[in-house]
Amino acid sequence: MHAVNMIRAPRYLVCTDTSSNELHCFSDASEKACAACIYLKTTEPNGSCNVNLVCAKTKVAPLKSLTIPRLELCGALLLTRLTVKTVCALKLMISRTIYWTDSTIVLSWIRTSPHLLKTFVANRITEIQNASFVENWRHVPTRDNPADIASRGVYENTLEHCKLWWHGPSWLSQEETNWPITNYVKQNTLEMKEVQTCHALETTQDIFARFSTFTKLVRVVSYILRFKVNCLASKHQKTLGPLPTAELNRTFTMLIKLSQQESFFDDIVQLTKKRQLSRKSKLRNLLC
Numbered sequence: 001m002h003a004v005n006m007i008r009a010p011r012y013l014v015c016t017d018t019s020s021n022e023l024h025c026f027s028d029a030s031e032k033a034c035a036a037c038i039y040l041k042t043t044e045p046n047g048s049c050n051v052n053l054v055c056a057k058t059k060v061a062p063l064k065s066l067t068i069p070r071l072e073l074c075g076a077l078l079l080t081r082l083t084v085k086t087v088c089a090l091k092l093m094i095s096r097t098i099y100w101t102d103s104t105i106v107l108s109w110i111r112t113s114p115h116l117l118k119t120f121v122a123n124r125i126t127e128i129q130n131a132s133f134v135e136n137w138r139h140v141p142t143r144d145n146p147a148d149i150a151s152r153g154v155y156e157n158t159l160e161h162c163k164l165w166w167h168g169p170s171w172l173s174q175e176e177t178n179w180p181i182t183n184y185v186k187q188n189t190l191e192m193k194e195v196q197t198c199h200a201l202e203t204t205q206d207i208f209a210r211f212s213t214f215t216k217l218v219r220v221v222s223y224i225l226r227f228k229v230n231c232l233a234s235k236h237q238k239t240l241g242p243l244p245t246a247e248l249n250r251t252f253t254m255l256i257k258l259s260q261q262e263s264f265f266d267d268i269v270q271l272t273k274k275r276q277l278s279r280k281s282k283l284r285n286l287l288c
Contacts, residue, residue: 007160014042014050015092023097024051024172025083026140028147029068029075034059035150036079038086039168049173053166054090057082058150069190070120072103075151076110077124080131099132100140102148105190107182110137112192121191138182144169208259219243222251 015021022041029035037056043049059078061071079099087094101107111134114122142148146164159165171178211217222243230238261268267283270276277284 007156010052010166013040013052013054015040016042016044019044020095021092023054023083023086023094024100024168025079025097026100026145026147026168027072027075027079028102028142028145028151029061029071030151031061031068031071032153033061033151034071034075034078035147036075036082037147037150037165038079038083039146039172040090040092041168041172051167051173053146053168055082055086056147056150069103069105072101072106073109073121073124075147076101076103076106077128079147080128084131097132097136099137100145101137102140102142102145104139107137107139109191110134116192118191118193138180140169140180144171144180208255214255218248218251218255221255222247225251 019042022043024039024041025036026038027034027036035056035058038054039051040054041049041051057078059074062074066074076099079101083097083099087097109117109121109125110128112125114126114129117125144164146168149159149162149165154162154165163170167173171180207221208214208217211220226239226243226247233239264281264283267277267281270278
């Protein structure tokens, strides 16, 4: 630990009134910690370029066990928040801000609408999308990700002379054509909300086929209708005793109408809409 005190971070950032300034922000995570580091790239009109570490931050991984993709997402969120504060602190004209992560799953989530994701992921993706442009997120190979150094740890004597940490990957100071290519990121179904579909099937049972005689059907249905009425009536208003002729006649009429609706459904629909019956209709002759 004594050697850490001997490390000196370069504090001078080469910036001029004519230079073009870009921020390149890297995130990573491991089971130990989440990390973010930000680099300022300045390009002069003559083509000379300088890349320097501006700030970095690590955060110990939560005690609650999280999957690596979720930890990577926490690292991306840490980077987003750190970038917002860095832009305000630098007070420079930043031409563009590029975000780098080595997690293709996180890139897929960032390109997904939050309402399709589970709550944990959706809340963090919403904040990331609000604070950054989705199209500015790119993929970086793990070997070229300086944030990987912070998330996994490194010995102090190695850190002092680590160019990847102090100046970012070597291709960062080159033309954009030499940068890693971010291929199409396929949508990842991990952490997607489960969509449950319910199919309701309406089945009808032919009540007329359940009884050998129509008279028996009328009596059974009459008792069923009486039971329904008695369930809603008070104790003194319940109907008891044998079935009177009036009840049997009401049931008889109801069953006849039910039979007609099943046999002549299309015709009844046409008549209800005041339309002419089909030429094939068996009821057509009754209307002539």
